[in-house]
Amino acid sequence: MPSPLTHDDPRAIGPYRPVARLGTGGMGTVYLARTAGGRTVALKTMHARIASDPAFRTRFRLETDAARVVGERYGAGVVAADVRAETPWLATEYVLGPPLDEAVELCGPLPEATVRALGAALCGALGQLHASDVVHRDLKPSNVLVTAYGPKVIDFGIARAAGDEHLTRVGVAVGTPAFMSPEQAAGQEHSAAGDVFALAGLLVFAAAGHPPFGHGQAADLLYRVQYAEPDLTGVPDALVPVLAQCLDKNPFRRPTTGRLAAQLHDGTGEFADHLPDALLADIGHRATEVWQFTPRRLPAPADAPDTAATAAPARWTRRRLLFTGAG
Structure with a gap:
């Protein structure tokens, strides 16, 4: 089930805005995300710490290719992907059904x-x-x-x-x-x-x-x-x-x-x-719940480094980040 975003989760990945976490593993994190027009997708991203490893990037590309092979009849249909991005990502349909x-x-x-x-x-x-x-x-x-x-x-x-x-x-x-x-x-x-x-x-x-x-x-x-x-x-x-x-x-x-x-x-x-x-x-419950979920971002722990500030666009001031980091 969806859980709140953490303080250091990205605010945008490609054209998608993460609104909740669906899960995380050794390769990356999967988000519930939406486009500006409201389309809901499952968005898988690679952890930044392994994104520079060519072997992991190859594996991510092959995962994307396999998802396309199985198609939307038997799998989560691929909506878009960018395996060459600084942080590779894969957007698929958000499947309405439990594991x-x-x-x-x-x-x-x-x-x-x-x-x-x-x-x-x-x-x-x-x-x-x-x-x-x-x-x-x-x-x-x-x-x-x-x-x-x-x-x-x-x-x-x-x-x-x-x-x-x-x-x-x-x-x-x-x-x-x-x-x-x-x-x-x-x-x-x-x-x-x-x-x-x-x-x-x-x-x-x-x-x-x-x-x-x-x-x-x-x-x-x-x-x-x-x-x-x-x-x-x-x-x-x-x-x-x-x-x-x-x-x-x-x-x-x-x-x-x-x-x-x-x-x-x-x-x-x-x-x-x-x-x-x-x-x-x-x-049926999941089909309605996805639209009732209210986006929420957990605040940074008191002793955590200010990672959001270092990753933010230059036009954002530190003061503005401090007031929006928990939004």
């Missing part, structure tokens, strides 16, 4: 019909990526947004071309341990079949309320992903053999996204028809 982990927290384990429709739609998203030789590599509940029209896959920060090892080192596991493929956990090549493994883990979470290899320290999770059998407790009986095949340790025995989609759902009905009432109500 899957929040949906499960709200509703509990989702009905089988919901899981099947969700899985089939995500097969379409991954199939579109794989057709362009791109693998996501970090498919997990927080990276799937559930809307009334279908799920949208986001956060392509570690996506890359299949077979490309330039941005990672062989022998180093990159991703989220609870939803990694065994080959990814071992630091080996993560192919399209690895995304299928992660998708199955995500669907186990949606259907049963827990990831297939449990919780715990990263090292324990990486071991269980590679050597333990998945815990399918709570998964509907009809889904168990389908998901178990996707969670096979051998990537060559996993189904393709096209085959998996056919096993999950016949494509009939609107996606919203398969969603629980509580989830539909939450989606």
